[in-house]
Amino acid sequence: MLKIYNTYSREKEEFKTDGDTVRIYTCGPTVYNYAHIGNLRAYIFMDILRKVLKYNGYKLLHVMNITDVGHMTSDADEGEDKILKASREKQIKPEEIADMYTEAFLKDIKKLNIEDPEYIIKATDHIKEMEEYVKDIVRNGYGYETSKGIYFDTDKLSTYGELSRVSLKDLKAGARIEIDDEKKSPLDFALWIKAPEEHIMKWNSKWGMCYPGWHIECSAMSKKYLGEEFDIHTGGVDHIQIHHENEIAQSRGATGKNPAKYWMHSEFLLIDGGKMSKSLGNVYTVDDIEEKGYYALAFRYLSFTSHYRNKLNFTWDAIESANNSLINMKKLYQEHLNANEKAYDLDKYREKFLDAINDDLNIPMAMAVVWEVLRNNKSKNYAKLLLEFDEVLSLNIDKINQIDKIEIPIEISDIIETRKIARENKNFILSDTLRDKLFDMGYKVLDTSEGQKLEKIQ
Numbered sequence: 001m002l003k004i005y006n007t008y009s010r011e012k013e014e015f016k017t018d019g020d021t022v023r024i025y026t027c028g029p030t031v032y033n034y035a036h037i038g039n040l041r042a043y044i045f046m047d048i049l050r051k052v053l054k055y056n057g058y059k060l061l062h063v064m065n066i067t068d069v070g071h072m073t074s075d076a077d078e079g080e081d082k083i084l085k086a087s088r089e090k091q092i093k094p095e096e097i098a099d100m101y102t103e104a105f106l107k108d109i110k111k112l113n114i115e116d117p118e119y120i121i122k123a124t125d126h127i128k129e130m131e132e133y134v135k136d137i138v139r140n141g142y143g144y145e146t147s148k149g150i151y152f153d154t155d156k157l158s159t160y161g162e163l164s165r166v167s168l169k170d171l172k173a174g175a176r177i178e179i180d181d182e183k184k185s186p187l188d189f190a191l192w193i194k195a196p197e198e199h200i201m202k203w204n205s206k207w208g209m210c211y212p213g214w215h216i217e218c219s220a221m222s223k224k225y226l227g228e229e230f231d232i233h234t235g236g237v238d239h240i241q242i243h244h245e246n247e248i249a250q251s252r253g254a255t256g257k258n259p260a261k262y263w264m265h266s267e268f269l270l271i272d273g274g275k276m277s278k279s280l281g282n283v284y285t286v287d288d289i290e291e292k293g294y295y296a297l298a299f300r301y302l303s304f305t306s307h308y309r310n311k312l313n314f315t316w317d318a319i320e321s322a323n324n325s326l327i328n329m330k331k332l333y334q335e336h337l338n339a340n341e342k343a344y345d346l347d348k349y350r351e352k353f354l355d356a357i358n359d360d361l362n363i364p365m366a367m368a369v370v371w372e373v374l375r376n377n378k379s380k381n382y383a384k385l386l387l388e389f390d391e392v393l394s395l396n397i398d399k400i401n402q403i404d405k406i407e408i409p410i411e412i413s414d415i416i417e418t419r420k421i422a423r424e425n426k427n428f429i430l431s432d433t434l435r436d437k438l439f440d441m442g443y444k445v446l447d448t449s450e451g452q453k454l455e456k457i458q
């Protein structure tokens with residue numbers, strides 16, 4: 001039985017759905033900069049959720065948005081649009097900023113073996129759907145117009161605060177002194193914003209040239225692809241108080257429903273025990289990890305050392321040790337692969353692994369099972385079992401490290417080039433001699449339909 005922790009109920013609940021397809025919505029990245037490893041921890045969690053559900057036999061219909069408009073420098077719709085700010089600072093058009101960082105994000109997630117959700121969709125492709133959603137909210141009496149835009153009337157919704165479990169009264173007491181005196185309550189948030197003349201990203205709408213507030217995109221897009229009610233909504237813990245609270249409010253306003261049955265949130269990644277920040281110079285990316293000579297997947301491994309609902313501390317020592325464990329794991333797997341078939345307790349390990357992942361995605365516990373199997377007497381059948389576990393873990397346990405071109409020393413790439421020419425000229429004697437030479441130098445070359453592939457012999 002699969003159990004997951006539901007932030008909404010504050011309980012670990014049995015996962016139940018109608019039919020065999022699980023409908024999921026994940027709040028995706030705001031593409032104004034490169035994703036840092038903290039952001040990527042959130043998407044490794046998303047990926048593990050996908051793979052655990054699949055391992056349990058479910059099919060998935062999963063949507064992740066790309067926020068390319070509307071996310072202000074403060075989550076509570078104040079400040080400047082993050083994309084516009086980056087566009088102004090870098091002197092690049094907003095669409096180009098969004099395209100550039102979306103592409104970088106998709107590359108990063110690929111490197112971390114994070115599977116693409118079935119739909120990856122952009123906010124700016126859904127402006128009409130958002131406007132319609134705002135109209136529904138206004139029609140039902142939950143929105144009002146000011147000179148600045150359309151606002152959600154939080155006083156109208158008695159359940160406001162239901163996810164963060166704070167009452168309207170307490171939320172108000174904690175709210176900052178409001179500068180906008182047209183708003184009925186300081187908690188009211190922007191659904192649709194009237195664009196000043198000089199604002200670049202704006203669309204014609206019922207209320208003139210406008211742009212959307214941040215929260216409305218997720219409500220409108222989840223409804224379009226998943227319906228008014230779906231199974232799981234995921235995000236980071238920082239989304240609970242404002243973004244997801246407001247998403248639920250918008251749905252209650254438009255459809256009267258809480259859109260998701262289960263709300264799941266992943267905890268933060270800390271760096272050297274503290275916050276990542278540009279001013280401290282400690283915002284790292286996957287490229288930074290690779291540039292220091294570690295595998296990108298070492299970060300995936302590191303994220304498995306802590307449960308997704310616990311904070312995880314990143315240090316360079318920790319990534320070094322994760323990298324070593326990953327290499328060790330691959331070596332032990334190879335030893336199993338080359339051994340005979342005698343194995344004990346396969347079902348016991350299978351059950352222990354399943355119990356761990358089904359206990360609210362307890363990957364640290366699942367990894368303990370993996371290590372138990374790795375350290376066992378060597379057997380081909382354990383190798384098979386480990387591959388089965390890797391369907392969830394996606395650590396490429398069976399891959400002897402494929403080497404990127406950039407990492408190949410010059411003397412090796414020279415030999416590869418000579419060998420390529422030899423093969424083109426059908427000089428197989430030279431080609432074989434060079435293959436043996438490479439082997440002696442610690443590299444195994446494979447001839448594939450896409451050309452030569454190199455593996456480092458560990």
Ligand code: AMP
Binds near residue numbers: 037042268270
């Ligand atoms: P953003 O691109 O700012 O919208 O954030 C993308 C995702 O990264 C969200 O799910 C955030 O909750 C998550 N996130 C941001 N900072 C961190 C961090 N330091 N650790 C873990 N997740 C984070």
Ligand code: ZN
Binds near residue numbers: 026027028218243
């Ligand atoms: Zn969202």
